[in-house]
Amino acid sequence: MASVGLSLTPKEILLPFQNRRLLAASLLANFILVPLFAYLLLLFFPLGKGMATGLIIVSFAAGAPSLPKIAELTRGNVAYAVGLMALLMVATVVWLPLVIPFALPGIAVNPAATAYTLIIFMLIPLVACLGIRMRHEAFAKKVYPVMDAITNLSIVAIFVIFGIAFLSRLGDFFNAFTGTGAVVMAVIFVIGAWGIGYLTGGPVREERTVLGYGTGFRNVSAALLVVTANFTEPTIILMVLAITIFGVVICGIMVGVQYCRCLQADSPV
Template sequence: MTETLMILLKVSVVALIACVGAGTSPSELTYLWRRPGLLLRSLAAMYLLVPLFAFGLVLIIPIERGVKAAMLVLAVSAGAPLLPKRLKKLNSQEYIFSLLITSSLVAIVAVPLWTALLGAYFDVTVELSESKVLSDIAKTILLPIMIGMGLRAIFPVWSERLSDRVITIAGVVLAASGIILLVIHREHLVGLTWQGVLALVGLLVFALFIGQLLGGPNRDDRTALAIACATRHVGVALIVATEFVGVRTVVLVVAYFVTAFIVSSIYLTWRRR
């Protein structure tokens, strides 16, 4: 059952990312690249400041090995694959699409580097080669994006209509699979210490804050970056988490994403007022 749920989670993410690609134009793709200041702040928030804060929490708070591994997974899993669906009502679509593509490209270099350095430093067993990370990210993120963009170029009207339906279905499957996984392995959540809960909640709150701080003068851009920092990259996280020994890391990572989804939804509602 667990293996089936993991497959459903990954397939849902791939489908969502492909649909995002189907709604992306070349001008949206390069939006951030034409704004180096915003680009650097966004990448610094997602790939540097949030990871460093997570590592700091691991050093300061005495937490168990499973939570430590989950924190490491979340720290290295920067990105924003689900932003376009969640933030459709914001007036920052070009920024959101460009952030998705750019963060996925950066992940190819950043994820193997962070995982290799910090897996050894925090004494967390990671049976993960750089070539495997590169291959998995290319197959689950970049290839679906390219396929989606290709379909948009060939069948613009048809691909847009189909992508909206697939996004809805994939979103439901993703949420249902995650919740069922948590129910099946609820013993891993019941045994959490208050230090572990504090560390995971602290990471979520700080990520929202740093994204809000560095998102620039545009209110919607700040909201988008805050949610991107907090929710992390579910596709990358699942790739990395499945390589850790034991199912506990995967369960804790999924629990974080469910919590982050709820908290960021409340935050988004507040920001839209």
């Protein structure tokens, strides 16, 4: 979040608010339609309590930091991607502590602990670094490459650590129908979430593409913070990791295909 704050300006953050239709579609897709899609999946394909909890938490967590880079690779609207990323991140920090207790009835969730964790680890670093960027732009531009490298290394480390944890419990994950159903559910969820964003993104391809990946890639950092603040059941984390891994694989392939098409379009005939 620190590197994101150092890279943004208030003008970039406020950009999504200029197009009210696109703003409404972005919020509707990420915070209403994607969670509803998750509930529909659970209605038709019931999972164990832990797996279902993980799916619901991920469905409400929006704002992947990789969105601007994806927009750049796929020739999407980069300015919209930057503003959308910031908007969804802040909205997720506010929305998750409020909605999770109601979204998971019968499951003990501490809204205060959830809010505290998200504010400390996400909102405060974002706001503080936005302030630095506003007041000391030259310094922010110098520090940003270092913070960005640290962020990338941290993301890699998190994926390695949790990937090892995921693989160590792979047998449990694939255990009988529950595990197999969870894998299928994770794949369907990622594809469906991407489709929701793409279909609600409007007539402009550059914006449609950005919103598709904005819904397909969920905010795994926020989801994991909520999980660690409230739960100890390993299957919840396993489901979050499964959706993350399949999201990276599926959306990564789609980004690669679009990027190759863009290169072919640019190359002389």
